[in-house]
Amino acid sequence: SEYLQRIAAARDSNIYISVFEQEALERARELDRKLENGEAPGRLFGLPMAIKDNISIKGAGLTCASKILQGYTAVYDATVISRLQDEDAVFLGKVNMDEFAMGSSNENSSFGPVSNPYDESKVPGGSSGGSAAAVAAGLAMVALGSDTGGSVRQPAGFCNVIGLKPTYGRISRYGLVAFGSSFDQIGVLASHAADAAEVLGVIAGYDECDSTSSHHDVGEYTALMKDVSFNGLRVGVPKEYFPESLNGEVKDVVRARLADMEAAGAELVEITLPESDYAIAAYYILTTAEASSNLARFDGARYGYRSEHAENLTDMYVNSRTEGFGDEVKRRIMLGTYVLSAGYYDTYYKKAQQVRRVFLDRYREALADVDIIAGPTSPFPPFGIGSKMDDPLEMYLADVFTVPASIAGIPALSVPAGFDSSGLPVGMQLIGNFFDEGRLLGVAGALQ
Ligand code: GLN
Secondary structure, eight states: OHHHHHHHHGGGGGEEEEOHHHHHHHHHHHHHHHHHOOOOOOOTOOOOOEEEBBBBOSSBOOTOOOOOGOOOBBSOOOHHHHHHHTOEEEEEEOOOOOGGGGSSSSSOOOOOOOBBBTTTTBBBOSSSHHHHHHHHHTTTTTTEEEESTTHHHHHHHHHHHEEEEEEESSSTTBBBBOOOOTTTTEEESSSSHHHHHHHHHHSSOOOOTTTTOSSSOOOHHHHHHHHOOOOOOEEEEEESSSSSOOOHHHHHHHHHHHHHHHTOOOOEEEEEEGGGHHHHHHHHHHHHHHHHHHGGGOOOSSSOOSSSSSSHHHHHHHHHHHSSHHHHHHHHHHHHHHSSSSTTTIIIIHHHHHHHHHHHHHHHHHHHHHHEEEEESSSSSSOOOTTTTOHHHHHHGGTTTTHHHHHOOOOEEEEEEOOOOTEEEEEEEEEOOEEEEEEEEHHHHHOO
16 A cells, blocks of 8 residues: 555656556455465565566556557566566556667657656666666565666666666566567566565576576575675676776766775776677667567557558558657667668678677686676766757667676676765676676675
């Protein structure tokens, strides 16, 4: 009730796309009865959660913040949803995002922008802007987001919460609307690392409905967190993560946290990842290629919105997509179609795949020598609503530090690091080796 009241009082914040008022209360009562009947409570008993609106909950709307899914109701539960339900979590509603998870500011939403809870003139980050803002504003205790190139970590950094993108394959993508399938991972946003660890432990693990999900054992994350000590921890600090162009205050805040780690016994190791400059280009070629294929299913016939201005079938497809998709989504479908087309495939797509392989090798090599890699999550603090909307390339640069871990498929999180002189949050990113989520959460917890 308390969370629902807060959500109602904060309706103007535009954080929630839909609120499960009746369902959440009913569910809470059902859980109370369960206790009264002497049944054992689940691991997440009563945990009030917000779910990004690109994750399926049976019977609920599923919009991806796009007009093209207007009126669509999900017909099955995502695997993460059924696992959370089995452990007695409570869903408060679906939260705002950039359309189809494409963006870094939550401004590409057909439901309009969301404000940063720390300064309403600033963006909360994206694409999981609603998830991060919901946790920061106390409108959910934990939220699920999705991260293709930074969409959990960057908004977490902008809103002063923890945001974890696990190893590719750690969490089933069944029921997550696909953007770039070989990058997409569901992630967890929470105020405290320990809460993220609890939720990760429930939703991680093999799922026969997702052929890319991993059989790797799920860690006892809460116990693993306790094993982490700064003493002797080798922290790689890539010099490419502190370029000239990095915002000075972001640099100072992150450097101060690194110094704290050093004072607590960690060893800072300067490393170099010389290919870092190619990350954005490779990411935007590969993910737009995948998106152009994934989004072909939204044709006006199968889901949601259908244009009323069509005289024949082709017009119906074209007009539904023209009217249903926003500008950024159209831009990516066109880019992706271009890089996959005959004649350009070898020049762009194949090259980017080769760059991807180089990234994987480089990060593997680096992580053979250090335990984690640390640096800023974003090159700048939360920016003004509207300030980057006219310049997509400038917006893409927001992802410069987050896309490498997505390209390599390794886990990474953003942990609150402090504030700049205007009181805006600064996040620090920690990157780990495959399936080393426990260590990342442990370090984050110790820093909090
Ligand atoms: N900002 C990045 C993009 O626009 C990342 C998005 C994401 O991780 N879903 O593609």
